[in-house]
Amino acid sequence: MARWEGDTRGRLEHAALALFEEQGYDRTTVAQIARRANLTERSFYRWFTDKREVLFGGTEDFQNHLVSAIDAVPAGTPPLPTLLAAFATVPEVIRPRDFLLTRSAVIAANPPLHERELIKLAALSDALAAALVRRGCDEQTARLATDAGLAVLRLASKRALTDEHADFVQVLAASAADLLTVAAEAAPRSP
């Protein structure tokens, strides 16, 4: 594994996740993470406020990235296609697949982390809905489209994480088509 300075953050993340998985999140200390990464605690604190930030530090950047991507979608695009166009850029900013898989296992095993994840997701949802409203969408439709869009993103992420050969943009389109199928079954008659 490369030892150059630019990889410090990645080495710390890798060491932290390995320890969280091996011995549990609660039992892992910053000192242990630094030791496993062959770095000092001081280096750790140059990149993260605490061990929780290894898991959640990227979520604000992720949210800002999506909001900017929404702002860049051509005016007049309907709300759900706007969100999907933004989500299609997700592979540009997310962590590698093995990081995400371990991260999600660690979070699922620890209720307070799971709660933190829910709170971050709710903040993301509010930010996306607000971005749609700024584009002229009414409040209720913005919220409905955001809830629908996040349902599609959740399904697509799950599929992309389970199948390493999946193309994210294709999986996203297939998940949106599945949402349409599910929604159409609840229509009283064909449109």
Next chain:
Amino acid sequence: MARWEGDTRGRLEHAALALFEEQGYDRTTVAQIARRANLTERSFYRWFTDKREVLFGGTEDFQNHLVSAIDAVPAGTPPLPTLLAAFATVPEVIRPRDFLLTRSAVIAANPPLHERELIKLAALSDALAAALVRRGCDEQTARLATDAGLAVLRLASKRALTDEHADFVQVLAASAADLLTVAAEAAPRSP
């Protein structure tokens, strides 16, 4: 206001919500709630573990009610219509409109309560998806339909709370139709 024993719980709820709204949730004590309701603290603790349970005590019953309602839907009904049929029974079990409006204002003004609400909603979502899986739905479709269904329920609840003359079942159907409209705009071509 009636003073018979059966109304004790309602009087405590009413007093608690009025105080939460007037002086804030954090500043309100159980002693104050009991005094406002002309009851003893002991009566309060006969109905609630603590003041937070005034806001969240009903959520477990609500979840159990919805799961039973899902179980009662005829086999072979697709997932989203199954959820909507269950949601259509919501007016049987929810608190009066003024209770819900005040409750939601109190929760919105207090981040820890808002977090508690998110956690309860995630538990509800898991329970609904599990109920669909028990009916033979695959895991991914169950999750997608649940996310879509809760988006419809959220919109319908908002509309029903804003318009006191609204018929909940009609509002629910209209919200499901809106979801279909939003989802169809993301389809690459007409089906």
